[in-house]
Amino acid sequence: MTNLRLTFLAALLLFLGCDAGDRxxxxxxxxxxxxxxxxxxxxxxxxxxxxxxxxxxxxxxxxxxxxxxxxxxxxxxxxxxxxxxxxxxxxxxxxxxxxxxxxxxxxxxxxxxxxxxxxxxxxxxxxxxxxxxxxxxxxxxxxxxxxxxxxxxxxxxxxxxxxxxxxxxxxxxxxxxxxxxxxxxxxxxxxxxxxxxxxxxxxxxxxxxxxxxxxxxxxxxxxxxxxxxxxxxxxxxxxxxxxxxxxxxxxxxxxxxxxxxxxxxxxxxxxxxxxxxxxxxxxxxxxxxxxxxxxxxxxxxxxxxxxxxxxxxxxxxxxxxxxxxxxxxxxxxxxxxxxxxxxxxxxxxxxxxxxxxxxxxxxxxxxxxxxxxxxxxxxxxxxxxxxxAIVEHKGADVVSRGEALYVNYCASCHKTNGRGVDGTFPPLIRSPVVTGNADSLIHVVLTGKKEMPQFSFIEDKDLAVILTYVRKRFGPQSSPISASAIQAQRADR
Ligand code: HEC
Known part of the structure; x- marks a missing residue:
């Protein structure tokens, strides 16, 4: 490098260094x-x-x-x-x-x-x-x-x-x-x-x-x-x-x-x-x-x-x-x-x-x-x-009301893909509780279990949408869950 170039570089560095407001x-x-x-x-x-x-x-x-x-x-x-x-x-x-x-x-x-x-x-x-x-x-x-x-x-x-x-x-x-x-x-x-x-x-x-x-x-x-x-x-x-x-x-x-x-x-x-x-x-x-x-x-x-x-x-x-x-x-x-x-x-x-x-x-x-x-x-x-900087996620990763509600209430633990977190949150994919008897699924979600919070505050019709989504997505053979089935279990509790 010539001396002239070095001087220029030094001047440039000095200039950048002085401009404190420029990140x-x-x-x-x-x-x-x-x-x-x-x-x-x-x-x-x-x-x-x-x-x-x-x-x-x-x-x-x-x-x-x-x-x-x-x-x-x-x-x-x-x-x-x-x-x-x-x-x-x-x-x-x-x-x-x-x-x-x-x-x-x-x-x-x-x-x-x-x-x-x-x-x-x-x-x-x-x-x-x-x-x-x-x-x-x-x-x-x-x-x-x-x-x-x-x-x-x-x-x-x-x-x-x-x-x-x-x-x-x-x-x-x-x-x-x-x-x-x-x-x-x-x-x-x-x-x-x-x-x-x-x-x-x-x-x-x-x-x-x-x-x-x-x-x-x-x-x-x-x-x-x-x-x-x-x-x-x-x-x-x-x-x-x-x-x-x-x-x-x-x-x-x-x-x-x-x-x-x-x-x-x-x-x-x-x-x-x-x-x-x-x-x-x-x-x-x-x-x-x-x-x-x-x-x-x-x-x-x-x-x-x-x-x-x-x-x-x-x-x-x-x-x-x-x-x-x-x-x-x-x-x-x-x-x-x-x-x-x-x-x-x-x-x-x-x-x-x-x-x-x-x-x-x-x-x-x-x-x-x-x-x-x-x-x-x-x-x-x-x-x-x-x-x-205000990011809109319109429709980008939410394809249905069921998915939107699942993402809001369940995905923080069970994850969007239903695979959970090893040793901490059980997977919902192929879980016998998800695919089995509708009443036991409703029961877990209404009452919670250990570190799973209870979701009894969610209205029957929204809970029916979430659980039907969970059954369709993570246990494809299972039947939908109706708001009246949820209401019936609440009345029993
Ligand atoms: C704060 C974390 C958390 C959230 C949020 C959460 N769960 Fe859970 N869930 C758990 C944990 C932990 C368990 C395991 C409980 C146990 O058996 O000890 C569990 C268990 C389950 C089970 C039983 C799975 C099995 O195979 O035993 C189902 C079904 C389930 N959750 C569904 C849901 C649904 C639906 C939602 C959303 C409405 C939800 N969970 C939200 C933490 C969570």
Missing amino acids: GAPDEQFRMGATPLGVQTIATHLDVLWELVWGPDNHIWFTEQGGTVSRLDPKTGEITHLLTLEVLRDRTSGLLGMAVHPDLKNQPYVFLNYSGEKADKSRFSRVVRYTYKPDTLIDSLVILEYPGWKGHFGARVAIAPDGKLMIATGDGAQFGNAQNTASPNGKILRYNIDGSIPDDNPIPGSPVWAWGFRNPQGLVYVGDKLYSSGHGDAVEDEVNLVNKGGNYGWPHVEGFVNTEKERQFVVDSVIVPPLRSWTPTIAPAGLTYYASDKLPELKGRLLLTTLKGNSIHALELNASGDSIVGDVNYFQQLYGRLRSICVSPDGDVYVGTSNRDWNPNGFADEKDDRILRIYALAEKYVDKQAKN
């Missing part, structure tokens, strides 16, 4: 209203990105479910590994949520929630504070250890604007936990960052801040307001505004009070309703807030990633932040299961995929799991023909 050419691009968007993959071959945090050091801190904590330089893509924890990874347990102290210089603390197993095989979850020292995490201090079972591990952690540590825990799939204020499960808990209990908590001497949660999967502060997302059972996934001392109802009230049993419960209990609930369920996960002007369509909205829904919901808050007044769903079914999300101060959105988790949906790409950057695209890259 470069996108891997893919979209339109979001009037805003051109770029999407880039900035990290690949990761294993279930459970948490993404934009740190005060302008790096992305992330956890992987298998137990690793790392730090990514978003400018260069360089990843520094900080810690590997020995965790119990069984379906939804493992290394889960993380919070990085916003004042990392003076308070060099990182908080982790993970699950483990003791010598006697009993399971636990733990919230631990580590001290960050470049490039490692040292001096672990256990803030809280609480019981774990087989499911509903939650969990997220967050630092409040008043410097307190907030922890969202799952109920462990144990019926009594969420309403029992002596149990740490199914709660939002509040601690000082040294592990002591603040003296202004609602129940003196207790870390409990709010209760009645099933399985929280997202937690974020917007100003001094705390929002959480969580999984319902077969209905009513939720986003909540978490109030001090609030009871959020689980397991007696799912989502809004809309059944007779729930109306009975609230006769003498005060329940805080969710801001929004989703039936069919979407499996909401990571929650963050978008405050920047860069992507005006997202400004003032909570961003919620979904696992089952394979998308990002932009939830518009009203001025006082106590109501959700708009819900736009972006990138549906483009990148698979999305679990974690954070936003940089200059308005780039970072999303972590969860396609290698316990409930795969066929999306896992050789490069998964990945961290994606979604950003305002510089004019020079804009293709006027770019697709809309």
Whole structure:
């Protein structure tokens, strides 16, 4: 290479380096209203990105479910590994949520929630504070250890604007936990960052801040307001505004009070309703807030990633932040299961995929799991023909009402192709329960069985459509199921 060429190259690099607002050419691009968007993959071959945090050091801190904590330089893509924890990874347990102290210089603390197993095989979850020292995490201090079972591990952690540590825990799939204020499960808990209990908590001497949660999967502060997302059972996934001392109802009230049993419960209990609930369920996960002007369509909205829904919901808050007044769903079914999300101060959105988790949906790409950057695209890259970021799946993969209902209510576990997940969700293809006697099929679906939720909330005529579809598709010899057969079984129960 001649000297002249080298000088030119150096000048070009300098020019690119100086143009801080330019994220470069996108891997893919979209339109979001009037805003051109770029999407880039900035990290690949990761294993279930459970948490993404934009740190005060302008790096992305992330956890992987298998137990690793790392730090990514978003400018260069360089990843520094900080810690590997020995965790119990069984379906939804493992290394889960993380919070990085916003004042990392003076308070060099990182908080982790993970699950483990003791010598006697009993399971636990733990919230631990580590001290960050470049490039490692040292001096672990256990803030809280609480019981774990087989499911509903939650969990997220967050630092409040008043410097307190907030922890969202799952109920462990144990019926009594969420309403029992002596149990740490199914709660939002509040601690000082040294592990002591603040003296202004609602129940003196207790870390409990709010209760009645099933399985929280997202937690974020917007100003001094705390929002959480969580999984319902077969209905009513939720986003909540978490109030001090609030009871959020689980397991007696799912989502809004809309059944007779729930109306009975609230006769003498005060329940805080969710801001929004989703039936069919979407499996909401990571929650963050978008405050920047860069992507005006997202400004003032909570961003919620979904696992089952394979998308990002932009939830518009009203001025006082106590109501959700708009819900736009972006990138549906483009990148698979999305679990974690954070936003940089200059308005780039970072999303972590969860396609290698316990409930795969066929999306896992050789490069998964990945961290994606979604950003305002510089004019020079804009293709006027770019697709809309609101993806319409009209008729694309839904050929009948039966299939649509099956996809909504059943496919998250039994899969669109009916093959289930080995060792976790049984296949419906050629299942004797599907092809056999209509009454036993109706019975399983109305009453549920172990980890299969009950679907008695679905109306007879819709359930008949689903079960007839299931019988035709997965057991081609079997007869249709009528609404009256379902009604007859309900009457018998
Ligand atoms: C949250 C996950 C989940 C969802 C959603 C779900 N199921 Fe299941 N289902 C299961 C599990 C787990 C079992 C096994 C229960 C057991 O025997 O322990 C099961 C069992 C079954 C069986 C019995 C299969 C056999 O061979 O024993 C049928 C039939 C069935 N489900 C149908 C449905 C239908 C129809 C829907 C939608 C309306 C549905 N399921 C939704 C988890 C789910």
